Amino acid sequence: MVRWERGVSHAHFVEMLSQCLNLEELRIIRVWLYCDKKKKKKNGHHNFSGGVTNERRIDARAISTACPKLHTIEYDRSYWAGNLHDEIWPLGVMEHLPANVFRNLKLSTDGYYPFDEFHVYAAMGRHPTSLETVVIDTAMTSHAIQSILNTCQNLSHLQIGSPIDLEDTSSTIWAASGLRHLSLCVKADLPHSSLPGRRFYRPYYLQLPARAPTVQEKMAFERLDRFYGQIGRQTELKRLDLFLDRGVQEEEPDSDSYSDASDDDDQEVEESEDESEEEVEKHGDKSSLSYADNSEQLAKEKKGLERQGFEKKESKTVVQGGP
Structure with a gap:
């Protein structure tokens, strides 16, 4: 087993491995493999990726040639983001090793570009019966993952x-x-039970009255059923970790897809309106009642003022008519 504590150049990396003819396991954890070539751009800054593509491929071929018994690679560079060619060299080593020799691959990076199916199949297809462990925590395309499932026969x-x-x-x-x-x-783009910004609606199999599923729903659940069938064939499975990444439905749900909950809300609104109409019939309109009360109050005040004026006039007349 070879281990470095700090960054190492490609030349030194290959030179060290070329001396390990019987190397079987290679673990590189938090070590920066930097390029020896440095080219200057027009603005004067160094280009540390100069010659990276060819140099990575040469490294992979040189390592596989120097260490033909290599069966395990663990490469952890998750702390530093690099480009595709910085991270793909373990797959290149697998591609150039003798057939059905490699057994374990653990790869963790933060690369900018995802691994595609061509690089993955070239590496995995070289060892279809010997691969036992594949742990890849880096960006990959969906077809690349599919090529692993369809190629490696003895994965555990x-x-x-x-x-x-x-x-x-x-x-x-x-x-x-x-x-x-x-x-x-x-x-999976499965039907949602609730979508943001829309009224709540239930899947077709929970609605009352029941409705027939749409074509999109049929296809989604058929794929899900086949996926569970794939897992059911794994009779020796001891640990299963499944995570569901649900896509966003772009199509508007059908009018029938709204649940009876919305109908209940409409019924409650109608009942409240009926109750308000009954109250108006019994007691009259509130605005008319308030207007009537105000008019009565004004009439009383006017009558009181007239009565006070009459009393004052009468008392004055009595005083003037005295001896």
Whole structure:
């Protein structure tokens, strides 16, 4: 086993490995593999990615040639984001090793670009019967994950961090049937029970009265059923970690898809309106009642003022008519 505590150049990296002819396990954790070539851009800054593409491919071929018995690679560079060619060299080593020699791959990076199915299939297809453990916590396309499921026959531990489309998990039967640890993130556009910004509605199988499922719902649940069938074939499974990444429905739900909860709300509104109408019939309109009360009050005040004026006039007359 080879271990570095700090960054190392490609030349030194390959030179060290070329002396380990019987190397079987290679673990590189938190070590920066930097490029020896430095080119200057027009603005005067160094370009540390100069010559990266060819140099990575040469490294992979040189390592596989120097260490033909290598069967395990663990590469953790999750603390530093790099480009595709910085992270893909372990797959290149697998591609150039003798067939059906490699057994364990653990890869954790923060690359800018996801691994595509061409690089993954070139590496995994070289060792379809010997691969036992594949743990990849880096960006991958859905078809790349599908190529692993359809290629590796004797996998016992599969752990993928990137999501895979539900359709890609059920298109063909998985090559492996003896998985013991499976961890997948499945992306599926399943019907939502509640969508943001819309009224609550239930799936077709919970609605009253029941309605027939749409074509999109039928296809989604058929794929989900086939995916569960794939898991059911793993008779030796001991640990299962499934994560569901639900897509957002773009289509508006049908008018029949609204639940009876909305109908109940409409009924409550109608009942409240009926009750208000009954109250108006019994007691009259509130505005008319308030107007009547005000008019009566004004009439009383006017009558009181007239009465006071009459009393004052009468008393004055009595005084003037005295001796």
